[in-house]
Amino acid sequence: MLLRCNGFYAFESALHVFATGATAPGSESSLQQWNDPKLWRFEFPELEETPVLFFAEDVFGVQFCLRQGQVYTFDPETGGFEYLANDLEGWAAAVLADYKVLTGWPLANAWQALHGPLTQGQRLLPLTGFAFGGSFSVDNLRAGNAIEGMRYRGCIARQMAGVADGSVVKLSVS
Numbered sequence: 001m002l003l004r005c006n007g008f009y010a011f012e013s014a015l016h017v018f019a020t021g022a023t024a025p026g027s028e029s030s031l032q033q034w035n036d037p038k039l040w041r042f043e044f045p046e047l048e049e050t051p052v053l054f055f056a057e058d059v060f061g062v063q064f065c066l067r068q069g070q071v072y073t074f075d076p077e078t079g080g081f082e083y084l085a086n087d088l089e090g091w092a093a094a095v096l097a098d099y100k101v102l103t104g105w106p107l108a109n110a111w112q113a114l115h116g117p118l119t120q121g122q123r124l125l126p127l128t129g130f131a132f133g134g135s136f137s138v139d140n141l142r143a144g145n146a147i148e149g150m151r152y153r154g155c156i157a158r159q160m161a162g163v164a165d166g167s168v169v170k171l172s173v174s
Contacts, residue, residue: 058102
């Protein structure tokens, strides 16, 4: 795939596949930079012990990754992994078969029709997290920096780890 197109956006920026290799200063993160533990992964301590390569993301910042030789999604709101496909070919087939769900394209399309195109390095971030009952609607979304979105949600996911559903919590975000 990278031999044909080294990094790209698809489905009106709802899918972002990271480029490999060096990128110009001020441009978006490469595959190597995105996977640097100091960029955002430090907010998810469990990633230190799990060999994972994040290679793409949906419009909400849900990550697609290689883990144990298979493709998983990684939800930054919960820090949870979910199996998706056996390999990259299976991932591509799954995305093409169910792009509306796996990329968030319908909301990306609707949000951009109202607010204009997302810029490079932006994702649609929920005002109220989806894991906290936030709706999958244009009104619950804002454009934000992908790195900052991962850090913010990682901070929350870390505090929510092990908390029972329905519990009342007080979050601290710095």
